[in-house]
Amino acid sequence: MKKWRQFLRFSAMLQLLPALESGEDILVGGQAVLEGVMMRSPHAWGIAVRKSTGEVVSHCEPLERPADKRKWLAWPIVRGVATLGQAMALGFRALRYSANAALDEIPVNDEGKTVQISNWVLAVNVLFSVGFFIFMYKFVPLLAATELKHVWPVFGHQVAFNLIDGAVRIALFLLFIWGVSLWKDIRRVYQYHGAEHKTVFAFESHDPMQVNAVQKYSTFHPRCGTSFLMTVMLISILVYTLIPVTGVSSGAEHGLHILDRLFWIRFALRIALLPVIAGVSYEIIRFAAKHRGSLFALMTAPGLWLQRITTKTPSDDQVECAIVALNQAMELEAKRGGELVLA
Numbered sequence: 425m426k427k428w429r430q431f432l433r434f435s436a437m438l439q440l441l442p443a444l445e446s447g448e449d450i451l452v453g454g455q456a457v458l459e460g461v462m463m464r465s466p467h468a469w470g471i472a473v474r475k476s477t478g479e480v481v482s483h484c485e486p487l488e489r490p491a492d493k494r495k496w497l498a499w500p501i502v503r504g505v506a507t508l509g510q511a512m513a514l515g516f517r518a519l520r521y522s523a524n525a526a527l528d529e530i531p532v533n534d535e536g537k538t539v540q541i542s543n544w545v546l547a548v549n550v551l552f553s554v555g556f557f558i559f560m561y562k563f564v565p566l567l568a569a570t571e572l573k574h575v576w577p578v579f580g581h582q583v584a585f586n587l588i589d590g591a592v593r594i595a596l597f598l599l600f601i602w603g604v605s606l607w608k609d610i611r612r613v614y615q616y617h618g619a620e621h622k623t624v625f626a627f628e629s630h631d632p633m634q635v636n637a638v639q640k641y642s643t644f645h646p647r648c649g650t651s652f653l654m655t656v657m658l659i660s661i662l663v664y665t666l667i668p669v670t671g672v673s674s675g676a677e678h679g680l681h682i683l684d685r686l687f688w689i690r691f692a693l694r695i696a697l698l699p700v701i702a703g704v705s706y707e708i709i710r711f712a713a714k715h716r717g718s719l720f721a722l723m724t725a726p727g728l729w730l731q732r733i734t735t736k737t738p739s740d741d742q743v744e745c746a747i748v749a750l751n752q753a754m755e756l757e758a759k760r761g762g763e764l765v766l767a
Contacts, residue, residue, distance in 0.1 A: 452464070452465050452624055452627055452628070452750070452753075453624060453647060454620040454623070454624060454746070454749065454750070455515050455518060455620065455649075456613050456614070456616035456617035456619075456620055457471065457473065457518050457519050457521070457522035457613075457616070458473070458519065458522040458523055458525075458526055458613065459473050459474050459475070459522060459525075459526060459612070459616070459745075460472050460473030460474060460522050460525070460616060460745050460749070461616050461619060461620045461623075461742075461745050461746040461749045462514075462515070462518035462522075462749060463620070463623070463624075463746065463749040463750040463752070463753045464487060464511075464514065464753055465487075465753045465754060465756075465757040466487070466489060466757065467486060467487055467488070467489070467756075467757055467760045468484060468485070468486055468487050468753045468754075468756035468757045468760060469484065469485060469487050469514060469518070469753050470482060470483070470484035470748075470749045470750065470751070470752025470753035470754075470755075470756065471483050471484070471518050471521055471522065471749050471752070472745045472746070472748035472749040472752065473521070473522045473525040473526075473745070474741065474742075474745050475525060475526070476526075480744070480745060480748055481525055482748055482749065482752050483521060483752070484752040484753060484755070484756050485756075486756060486760060487514070489510075490503075490506040490507065490509075490510055500703075500707055501700070501703035501704060501706075501707060502703060503703075503706070504702055504703035504704070504705070504706025504707060504710075505699045505702055505703045505706075507706065508702055508706065516550070520546065558695065560596055560600070561593050561596065561597065562593075562691065562694045562695065563691065564592065564596065565588075565589045565590070565592035565593040565596065566589055566687065566690055566691055566694065567687075568588065568589070568592045569585050569586075569588040569589040569592065570684065570687050570690075572588055573585055582665055582668050583665055586661050586664045586665045587661060589661070589664065590657060590658070590660065590661035590664075593657055593660075594654075594657050597653065597654075597657065598730070601650075601730070601733055601734055602733055605733055605734075611736060614733075614734055614735055614736040615735075615736040615737065615738045615739065615742050616738065616742050616745065616746070617643075617734060617735045617736070618643035618735040618736050618737055618738045618742075619638075619738035619742040619743045619745065619746040620746050621641075621642070621643050621644065621645040621648065621731075621735060622638045622639065622641040622642070622643060622738065622743060622746070623638050623743065623746040623747055623750055624645060624750075625638075625641035625642065625645065626638040626641055627750060629641075633747045633750065633751060634747075635740045635743050635744055635747070638743050638746070638747065639738075639740070639743060643731065643735040643736070643737060643738075644728050644731045644732075644735065645731070646709070646712055646724050646727075646728065647709060648727060648728075648731055648734070648735075650727050650730050650731050650734045651709060651724045651726075651727025651728060651730075651731070652705060652706070652709050652727065653727070654724075654726045654727035654730055655705040655708055655709055655724060655727060656701055656702060656705045658726070659701050659704055659705050659708070660694075660697075660701050663697060663700070663701055663704075664690075664693070664694070664697075667693065667697075669686055669689050669690050669693065708724070709724060712724045
């Protein structure tokens, strides 16, 4: 039973992965994982996970920045897509490590053999996660806006249509992160998320990496993945509005609006424009983190408000995990001669 509970937690965490990840390729950031924290620096990453026995297990590896291999990946907009891709891949590896650390405590036979998440289980979870994202945040909002347009033609206007589409998308996102927060195990993840933010704040303020020094900081950080996702959703409304889709609606006369050609054109555009929207949102978050009194910083405010759900006040032992993870990353960073740029 405990094994399946761990698998369920792992699946839920995959859905939350973009909201829990933070950091840039030139800044220190991190991510909450199952019973632990992953921290990354420009050239290294470290992870610390606390087992049920109280033991903290840790691991660190070097990290190559995408722009170090291909200079064009450092271009504005492009760097956002490259960094996000690397962050998601790294976040997945860290989540798998933490899940296996938990499963390592679960014997499956009398010989003491333990289990790990197999590759096929990982593949199924990833495919489900991607499918869930596209269905929930692209298909359902577009379908809702399309149906409303046919019931009330006023919503057929380009601006009104995309406002409805965006409002439904944001509502579904808020409902999801609030709903999973009611699960005790996910609330613990949100506490580790808070520990990660506090530790990054302390590091950026040049405070010692000690629990009492870290605990005085806020759990709300402008570079959080929650802020990024909210910015993506707001920017997407503007982008979709600026790209009009016109033509004859082939299925309208039959009342089968899902068969409308325009519906699928809009749906395809929403998928195709994801990299552009992500790249623009990354630049806004990056700028806002360094210029917190700017107009762009206002766009990140909803994400900061939302962190009241996705971050919780951590316990001292959770902060300790975040500190261990950061120290692991920084020790390896120092060995590799990396240079840090603080926000």
